Amino acid sequence: MFRHRASLGPVDLAFTDRFGGVSVVPYDELNLALEGGDDVRCRAENHRLVMDAFAPTDELVDLRQVHGAVVDVVEEPVDPDAFDGRPGADGVVTAMAGLTLMVRAADCVPVLLADPGAGVIGAAHSGRPGLVAGIVPATVARMRDLGAVEISAWIGPYVCGACYEVPAALQDEVAAVVPESRSTTSWGTPALDIGAGVRAQLGALGIVATDLAACTRESSDLYSYRRDGERSGRHAGLIRLRP
Numbered sequence: 001m002f003r004h005r006a007s008l009g010p011v012d013l014a015f016t017d018r019f020g021g022v023s024v025v026p027y028d029e030l031n032l033a034l035e036g037g038d039d040v041r042c043r044a045e046n047h048r049l050v051m052d053a054f055a056p057t058d059e060l061v062d063l064r065q066v067h068g069a070v071v072d073v074v075e076e077p078v079d080p081d082a083f084d085g086r087p088g089a090d091g092v093v094t095a096m097a098g099l100t101l102m103v104r105a106a107d108c109v110p111v112l113l114a115d116p117g118a119g120v121i122g123a124a125h126s127g128r129p130g131l132v133a134g135i136v137p138a139t140v141a142r143m144r145d146l147g148a149v150e151i152s153a154w155i156g157p158y159v160c161g162a163c164y165e166v167p168a169a170l171q172d173e174v175a176a177v178v179p180e181s182r183s184t185t186s187w188g189t190p191a192l193d194i195g196a197g198v199r200a201q202l203g204a205l206g207i208v209a210t211d212l213a214a215c216t217r218e219s220s221d222l223y224s225y226r227r228d229g230e231r232s233g234r235h236a237g238l239i240r241l242r243p
């Protein structure tokens with residue numbers, strides 16, 4: 001269920017893999033996607049299983065992700081029934097205990113952030129458009145608004161720079177904004193390393209990230225849209241402040 005799980009002071013965090021859920025082939029097993037072809041009851045049960053294992057008493061705060069730079073600042077409990085009406089966002093921050101923040105991905109970079117001393121946490125989903133739009137720096141800025149100073153960061157599984165092939169023009173476009181993202185595939189064609197890009201954005205803010213260094217495309221333990229297309233599920237990053 002958990003590819004990686006850690007605690008730092010009052011902060012718990014985890015990244016899921018594809019095991020321990022109830023979805024059947026090709027979404028097997030722990031598909032946490034909001035949408036797609038998988039049975040809605042399986043997806044709901046998978047979310048219940050993850051929350052049972054991670055934080056049974058917490059309320060889940062997730063996002064309608066749209067590859068933008070909007071960050072939700074959660075300052076009161078979220079009404080789960082109002083989810084569909086919420087605007088899209090790719091980052092979320094809170095200083096409230098008892099909420100589990102979730103970001104979903106299948107090749108994009110899931111980023112978890114925390115200042116355990118200040119009691120401020122955040123999560124962001126940064127694919128290629130999010131990297132260019134600066135969703136991770138925007139999430140850090142909202143955390144600092146809430147009083148975060150010493151921020152730690154964790155980068156979950158994403159498609160690596162040796163696997164993420166893009167047209168040369170697109171590579172140039174992204175590298176013009178984040179030069180560190182320029183990469184080459186293992187077969188010698190233009191590529192992007194979106195994780196290196198996120199690490200560079202965090203580094204410019206004085207934040208050193210722990211990178212799981214797991215490639216979604218290369219590991220069948222993880223979901224990959226690049227590998228499986230519409231038959232791919234989603235894994236997730238989770239972070240919470242213990243009450």
Ligand SMILES: [Zn+2]
Nearest residue numbers: 160163215218
């Ligand atoms: Zn790879």
